[in-house]
Amino acid sequence: MQQSTHPSQSLSVPAATDSAAHLSALQQTYTAIPRTRPTTPILDAIDAPSDLKSLPTKQLITLVDELRLFLLYSAGQSGGHFGANLGVVELTVALHYLLDTPHDQIVWDVGHQAYAHKVLTGRRDKLSSIRAKDGLTAFPERVESVYDTFGVGHSSTAISAGLGMSLALRYQGREQTVAAVIGDGAMTGGMAFEAMNDAVQQDANLLVILNDNDMSISCSIGGFSRHLAMLWESGYQVDITTDGTPVLRQRPIMQAFNRRKRQRDVPQLEDNLFKAIGFTYFGPFDGHNIPELLRVLSLAKQVHGPVLVHIYTIKGKGFGPAELDPVGYHAISKLPTDDNEATTKQLVNSKVKAAPKLKFSQVFGQFLCDKAATDDKLLAITPAMEEGSGMIEFARQFPERFFDVAIAEQHAVTLAAGMATQGVKPVVAIYSTFLQRGYDQLIHDVALQNLDVMFAIDRAGLVGEDGATHAGVFDFAFLRCIPNMLIAAPKDENECYQLLNTCYEYKGSTAVRYPRGTGIGATIEQPAQNYQIGQAVVESVLGSDDAPIKLALLAFGTMVATAQQAAEALITDDSAKTDCQVQVVNMRWVKPLDTNLIENLLTQGVTHIATLEEHMIMGGAGSAVNEYLLNESPGFKHSRPVICNIGIADRFVAHGSQAEQLADCGLDVAGVLDQLQRLLS
Incomplete structure (x- = not known):
């Protein structure tokens, strides 16, 4: 030296x-x-x-x-x-x-x-x-x-x-x-x-x-x-x-x-x-x-x-x-306080015990084992995240079909591409923040050749205490601009399982994007379903049909639950005194968008459209909706509703609990409600 x-x-x-x-x-x-x-x-x-x-x-x-x-x-x-x-x-x-x-x-x-x-x-x-x-x-x-x-x-x-x-x-x-x-x-x-x-x-x-x-x-x-x-x-x-x-x-x-x-x-x-x-x-x-x-x-x-x-x-x-x-x-995790310990003991001793909610990584692990049991073409790849991605049981049951490639995200993606040329179906389990490291390979080695590879993208959205380096808030943007890619965003555990199955069965390049932690407790339905690709679902219609203001709230992924709560609060909020109808839409797919549903909403006379995502506003799912409305939609040229994109502003989000991060970005229920009220005013 x-x-x-x-x-x-x-x-x-x-x-x-x-x-x-x-x-x-x-x-x-x-x-x-x-x-x-x-x-x-x-x-x-x-x-x-x-x-x-x-x-x-x-x-x-x-x-x-x-x-x-x-x-x-x-x-x-x-x-x-x-x-x-x-x-x-x-x-x-x-x-x-x-x-x-x-x-x-x-x-x-x-x-x-x-x-x-x-x-x-x-x-x-x-x-x-x-x-x-x-x-x-x-x-x-x-x-x-x-x-x-x-x-x-x-x-x-x-x-x-x-x-x-x-x-x-x-x-x-x-x-x-x-x-x-x-x-x-x-x-x-x-x-x-x-x-x-x-x-x-x-x-x-x-x-x-x-x-x-x-x-x-x-x-x-x-x-x-x-x-x-x-x-x-x-x-x-x-x-x-x-x-x-x-x-x-x-x-x-x-x-x-x-x-x-x-x-x-x-x-x-x-x-x-x-x-x-x-x-x-x-x-x-x-x-x-x-x-x-x-x-x-x-x-x-x-x-x-x-x-x-x-x-x-x-x-x-x-x-x-x-x-x-x-x-x-x-x-x-931090040690429990004495109060927390007492509460824990009380819960353990209680006769009524709530069923534990599954982590999304556990849902993926369950899907992987279930699918591999019926399809011997499934091979699974991880870049050194076997535990975090929920693959321990799969690795135990199917060791010859499990490939941990160490900390080598670029290699993991191209390895999957090579496998796909030989008639098998590789599934790449990877965190959103780490997929960024294999972006060139994603474009050139997988999508350009339209190879049959599915990406199971964990830790999408804000991840809490690990902070900005681990936040998965760029994936919609960097994925949806790539030709041949399908992108699914499930709202809960059951939808995650079904969209994993849908994308697995699709012959081509796909991605299912889900967050860190547990879901809402949704029961996984069996047998596995095949959803219609690019089809959204209207979750609820709140308010009167003859209301002068009609809001379509297009929510992506786990923001659907937040959208539903914010919509309910908006309708029942006496202080706002807003006579409106709100349709909460689970978009389910970022690419392709359900443009038929969007056109139907325009035909129904929606006056306002708000998109909601746990992702950067720039280049995100809301941007995809904007691009369609401005460049392709026949209905938008006549109705011209007011549009608002709700997501993460142009900044890196500092560490804190996930709830604190969501509140800081205006993506908790209170923050979304406030933005909707300002939109309608």
């Missing part, structure tokens, strides 16, 4: 000794999440990374324990990402101890693991507000802190961003260290390898730290995961000498790490993938050994050119239950 003259150059860095390793072994493991603020005297004195510089190694280890305990407490208060943060406590302390941040730059990939970083960079007392409205963001964000060098939320971006920083600094003649921290799951994304290839081409001074915990959100899979496992299981490591020279040594035996055993021949470490690309490689090292991390990183950051330090960590480290169940503890 470029050698800088910042204060961390003169820090005392421990040698790799048995006593140092013994110190590291003193770290604590906890078994319960504290409900009261723990006592953390050393952590409380850290208001900025510079405060770390005077601490001796033994106090750094105590700080690690305090920080881990504080993270447990904070997660219990706020909920949020859990296991990954516990796994990088030692690494975070070591980086901020050795580097002169924010002069030196740390880039966190995805950001699931940045809570400890937030605590050490002046945000300790705000951590309990994380993911809450007006609180800290779930991920690093540049506007939140000068220590957050790059806004993240999607995987596999850190090396590209870090390389960009390094090259810009070199161009300006500025001597600063850039460190990119990336996980083994994120490293499966092709973008990471594109960046590594370019880093070697540019001979850039870039320190990449590969945090290998054998996990992404699900377990890591594939050839790259096996390669990392072989490096670990060889029993050797490429160590770094005081002059920065790599040297092969036998690695200390560490009972704490219990990677899944695989039968294979172990290759020589000097033939590892990173060295073959052109990186200087060091590792693998124990990512929970503070003295070892300080020694290795202090030397590695002074090596010229692209350097990769491979560390191995335990997801959920220091919290016993999370170490045993890293998938289950990827993220947690």
